[in-house]
Amino acid sequence: MHQPTQPDTAARRAGGAPFSQTDFGRHKIRREAVARAVFLAMTLLMVAPLVAIVTHLVVEAWPALSLEFLLDVPRERMTAGGIWPAFVGTIYLVVISLAVAAPIGVLAAVYLNEYAKDSWFNRVINLAVINLAGVPSIVHALFGLGAFVYAARFGFSVIAASLTLAIMTLPVIIASTREALSAVPMSFREACWNVGATRWQTIRGVVLPNSTSGILTGIILQVSRAAGETAPVMFTGAVLYKAVERGSLLPYYLDDQCMALSMHLYVLTTQVPNLAQSIPYATAVVLLGSVLIVNAGAIGLRVWLRNRKRW
Amino acid sequence: MTAARDTIPVADGRRARRSFGSVAAERTIEAAIRLSGISAIVFVLAIFFFIFREAAPVLVSDEFKPLEFLFSIQWYPTSVVDVRYGTLALTAGTAGVTILAMLLAVPFGLGAAVFVSEFCGPRMKETLKIVIELLAAIPSVVWGFVALTVISRLMVQYTSAPVGVNMLNGSIVLALMSVPIIVSIGEDALKAVPDSYREAAVAMGATRLQLVFRVLLPAARNGLLAAVLLGVGRAVGETMAVLMATGHAVQIPHGILDSVRTLTANIAAELGEAPAGSAHYRVLFLTGIQLFLITFAVNLAADLAIRGVRRK
Numbered sequence: 102m103h104q105p106t107q108p109d110t111a112a113r114r115a116g117g118a119p120f121s122q123t124d125f126g127r128h129k130i131r132r133e134a135v136a137r138a139v140f141l142a143m144t145l146l147m148v149a150p151l152v153a154i155v156t157h158l159v160v161e162a163w164p165a166l167s168l169e170f171l172l173d174v175p176r177e178r179m180t181a182g183g184i185w186p187a188f189v190g191t192i193y194l195v196v197i198s199l200a201v202a203a204p205i206g207v208l209a210a211v212y213l214n215e216y217a218k219d220s221w222f223n224r225v226i227n228l229a230v231i232n233l234a235g236v237p238s239i240v241h242a243l244f245g246l247g248a249f250v251y252a253a254r255f256g257f258s259v260i261a262a263s264l265t266l267a268i269m270t271l272p273v274i275i276a277s278t279r280e281a282l283s284a285v286p287m288s289f290r291e292a293c294w295n296v297g298a299t300r301w302q303t304i305r306g307v308v309l310p311n312s313t314s315g316i317l318t319g320i321i322l323q324v325s326r327a328a329g330e331t332a333p334v335m336f337t338g339a340v341l342y343k344a345v346e347r348g349s350l351l352p353y354y355l356d357d358q359c360m361a362l363s364m365h366l367y368v369l370t371t372q373v374p375n376l377a378q379s380i381p382y383a384t385a386v387v388l389l390g391s392v393l394i395v396n397a398g399a400i401g402l403r404v405w406l407r408n409r410k411r412w
Numbered sequence: 413m414t415a416a417r418d419t420i421p422v423a424d425g426r427r428a429r430r431s432f433g434s435v436a437a438e439r440t441i442e443a444a445i446r447l448s449g450i451s452a453i454v455f456v457l458a459i460f461f462f463i464f465r466e467a468a469p470v471l472v473s474d475e476f477k478p479l480e481f482l483f484s485i486q487w488y489p490t491s492v493v494d495v496r497y498g499t500l501a502l503t504a505g506t507a508g509v510t511i512l513a514m515l516l517a518v519p520f521g522l523g524a525a526v527f528v529s530e531f532c533g534p535r536m537k538e539t540l541k542i543v544i545e546l547l548a549a550i551p552s553v554v555w556g557f558v559a560l561t562v563i564s565r566l567m568v569q570y571t572s573a574p575v576g577v578n579m580l581n582g583s584i585v586l587a588l589m590s591v592p593i594i595v596s597i598g599e600d601a602l603k604a605v606p607d608s609y610r611e612a613a614v615a616m617g618a619t620r621l622q623l624v625f626r627v628l629l630p631a632a633r634n635g636l637l638a639a640v641l642l643g644v645g646r647a648v649g650e651t652m653a654v655l656m657a658t659g660h661a662v663q664i665p666h667g668i669l670d671s672v673r674t675l676t677a678n679i680a681a682e683l684g685e686a687p688a689g690s691a692h693y694r695v696l697f698l699t700g701i702q703l704f705l706i707t708f709a710v711n712l713a714a715d716l717a718i719r720g721v722r723r724k
Contacts (some may be wrong), residue, residue, distance in 0.1 A: 332652055363652075
């Protein structure tokens with residue numbers, strides 16, 4: 102058989118067919134694969150702790166975890182029994198703080214996104230929101246102590262702690278609500294203005310209904326943040342121990358002190374001697390579990406809504 | 413929408429009036445909106461005011477010396493004979509823990525941001541972003557618990573540290589806590605680089621690696637800087653996790669296995685024991701102002717960096 106002569110190119114030397122990879126090309130691909138692997142490893146190293154922590158906590162907590170643990174009150178100087186007063190206290194703090202922060206936050210976001218022009222004053226507001234979001238939680242605690250506990254004379258109470266948490270969650274609610282509002286296309290508003298609606302009518306009739314889900318997602322994410330915070334409630338209203346009836350749904354008044362799950366975990370870990378190891382672990386699992394479930398719910402809601410979005 | 417229909421002109425040429433109630437309701441709600449709009453400013457000023465109000469009396473008392481407060485390492489707030497309020501060791505603790513945490517978190521955070529933004533498919537990207545969001549949601553007291561129980565045990569086992577709670581432990585926890593912020597803000601910054609940059613680089617025959625290091629990282633420089641600064645802000649302000657993880661020695665750290673105490677942890681540890689109105693109590697509020705100013709500066713810098721990106 103007569104073989105047609107081919108020019109002696111790099112491609113031919115490397116593999117035969119004219120369009121096959123050159124040495125350089127193969128080298129390039131290999132290097133890229135290595136780079137990808139390195140970046141992947143960095144990412145996984147960051148993800149691994151989440152999995153490792155959750156697994157470890159659940160395994161260690163398993164002996165103590167039960168519905169009884171959730172519903173029972175702490176007994177024998179917190180070395181036995183459950184976490185009910187702390188759990189219900191956290192629910193109190195979260196519900197009251199968000200009942201205060203959510204309306205103010207949403208209205209503030211409406212102002213910033215729908216009313217505010219680009220003036221120096223509004224730039225100052227933006228700066229204040231960013232700064233408020235960056236204030237350390239212990240500084241919020243100092244503020245709550247100085248303003249609500251002493252200056253407003255609420256004393257160490259559920260209401261003082263809730264208000265402190267409310268101010269802490271406010272800037273994040275403003276930011277997430279703004280994002281939801283600005284996702285509504287401008288043409289929707291223009292259409293509404295063109296039929297003669299005022300600014301507020303447009304907001305109520307068009308902007309808010311089209312962004313409710315995004316606003317809700319942002320607020321739900323703050324539920325878990327408020328539940329997890331310790332420092333702001335530790336000095337404004339949460340106490341080491343408070344006697345509460347087992348499974349009682351409304352154990353606290355607004356001016357009572359209360360227990361909180363996050364603070365309970367801190368106390369169990371650092372201040373209660375001779376404790377069965379599974380009890381603090383189980384407390385941590387309940388706290389982490391509620392936070393992650395609420396967040397997963399919010400994320401699920403967001404994904405579901407994004408798929409349903411019509412524009 | 414009945415309200416909108418009310419404003420349509422009627423046949424005889426006059427405009428129909430909206431009812432007084434409807435107009436009043438609108439005025440009221442708009443006033444509420446404006447009031448809420450300035451709430452952020454009010455609260456920032458209120459935070460500063462109320463903390464300063466508690467701290468102020470100590471500034472004029474003769475127990476307090478401003479230079480000693482800033483530059484002395486002697487923190488003996490409860491000493492009977494010789495009370496000293498020097499916060500330098502606490503500031504050094506905060507700085508040490510934060511720097512070490514950033515040395516760990518920044519490379520991994522930016523690496524992960526690059527991976528999520530440039531190297532993975534859409535499905536994996538979604539999954540990773542959700543995991544990162546969940547990682548960011550873990551409460552700080554749970555991190556502190558993990559530091560006390562797990563990391564400190566590993567620390568004693570694998571290093572020469574005499575106790576498991578020390579600067580390295582605190583930094584590892586802080587790094588894990590600030591990585592999610594660095595990744596999500598960093599990924600936003602990389603996403604903001606126009607696709608035309610990527611196309612131009614690929615058309616010139618750049619490999620993905622060259623694209624990342626020579627085009628994307630320089631182009632997203634400001635956004636990535638902001639990501640790191642926000643990570644720093646979180647690390648400086650974090651309280652419970654460092655309180656539980658770093659040990660309780662008020663000292664200038666000499667090695668990464670020394671125990672330290674940070675400004676935040678110091679307030680959390682001592683506020684409960686300082687009687688309200690005492691000099692000790694007021695000095696703790698003063699360190700609160702110190703922290704407030706530090707995080708203010710860091711957040712302002714991050715905001716300026718992000719603003720730089722937007723202008724481009």
